[in-house]
Amino acid sequence: MNTAPHLSLRHAIEVLRSAHLLHEVIVPDRTAEQTEDVEGRVMDSADLWTCDPAAVPDVEFSSITYDSRRITRDGLLFCKGGFRPEYLAGADEAGLAAYVSTTPYTTRTQAIGLIVSDDKEAMALLAAEYYGRPQDALTVIGITGTKGKTTTAYFTQAILNAATGTKCALFSSVDNCTDGRTYEESDLTTPESLDLFRMMRQAVDAGMEYLVMEVSSQAYKVKRVFGLTFDVAAFLNISPDHVSPIEHPTFEDYFWCKRQIVRNARRLVLGAGMIHGDVVAQDAAACGVPCTTFAVTADADTDTPRTQHADVTLALTHPGLPEFDYITTGTDNATASTHFDLSMPGDFNVANAAAAIAIVEAAGISKDSPALKAMEDVRISGRMELFQDSTDPNVIAYVDYAHNFASVTALLDFIYERYGSRNPRITLVTGSAGNKAADRRRGIIAAAQDRIARLVLTSEDTDTEPMRAIMDDMDSRVTNTHLIHDEIEDRTSAIESAIAGARADAKTNGRLNVILAIGKGREKWIKYHNKHVPYESDTGVIARVFAQ
Incomplete structure (x- = not known):
């Protein structure tokens, strides 16, 4: 049943x-004579200052927004972040x-x-109220961690959709889905709070019962999820990322922001053995x-009793x-084993599958449910996506969103596990985001330079930082004299x-050439000077050239 926002x-x-955020309400009186205070600032002595709701004329807001260009008559505007007074020009006329x-x-x-x-806290609380507190009608699952959030979210949604007849929404860094079926490209890993609650209302109105969402460190840093309690929260792993003057000044700050999900959850799913996992477990306690807890073990002998790691x-x-067995123990202590074969390669995706199983079990899905098998069919365009060159069987490419030390290391580990026996020549095409996360640049180089044959540095998203400066910065960090x-x-x-280059080497030497294009996936734009410039996408370029 649809609920009109109000x-x-x-x-x-x-x-x-009630949230102890209100200083006062100011009702201007433009009929009064203006005076100046001791510092020469204009002030109206007749303005009403109050904290009493009954003292102000009541208004039913027609809309809420944080964009002054979208003001409507009887609308409410949130002046947040870098708001400038001149943005209010024309507000009264609107x-x-x-x-x-x-x-x-x-x-x-x-x-x-x-x-x-705090304007951000206020926006989150009022947005939830405006959209009728949609979180109360959903089982809300939040997933955080340095890597694996997106794939885990997709696995989790697939299981819940299979279990409920397609009644699970998804908010991720790749796509947003409010009806369980239709996916639209997203702009942020975690939406601004006003957009978040608006989309949650859409999900409820579409009949959704579950919501799976990625929760970034910035979501807590800038309070996009303020006041939201997760029915299940998952903390997958942690490694340094997003450390920069405009994001997190230190790894400790990054980790601390992510840890906030624990105190805002009813249940926690935690990666066993993760670095500093004991601190997160202490938070939960x-x-x-x-x-x-969840884990992956290399012990595949299901006939041999063994101690569960998690x-x-x-x-x-x-x-x-991407093959694994999920071994469960029933109430009669009898063990059962279910075999899975994922469509997405890599041992790290098995870890994401383990997290997804633990999440849905915490959300009330039986460990014996056939819905778990829905993970096998999950594919995410631009994430560990394999392409085969039509002109040479010894040339392949993977497109992935890897963008930091941990994810590039995991990607290269997979390439060597899968193709190491063929002594592959690896070419990495990468850039790094501008105006933030400078630690990613050195992390990508450190993870790759001793494991690849050629590094091609190129453009990626940036606000105002010159792309050439980013590439020069990354290039200056290369210390391997043998790396092209x-x-x-x-x-x-x-x-x-x-x-x-890969085709030429494969033709000359007859060996496998692997191209890794990372960072952009299927995105059909590159952010440049705060604008989205159209781009064919990494998947589009490779598919087109490989077909020629």
């Missing part, structure tokens, strides 16, 4: 007061009813000001949050291949060059 001014005041801000703008607008101590343990049947490394700023040309 929120009144008085109810908004009550919510903010009919703005009220705004939420940490500072008054009484000289800029006649709208009522809700002055708060301190908050009274039950914890389930509450959910998967046994690899052929290391390097070059810079080709145009990403299409970079991939085409990698393919041409």
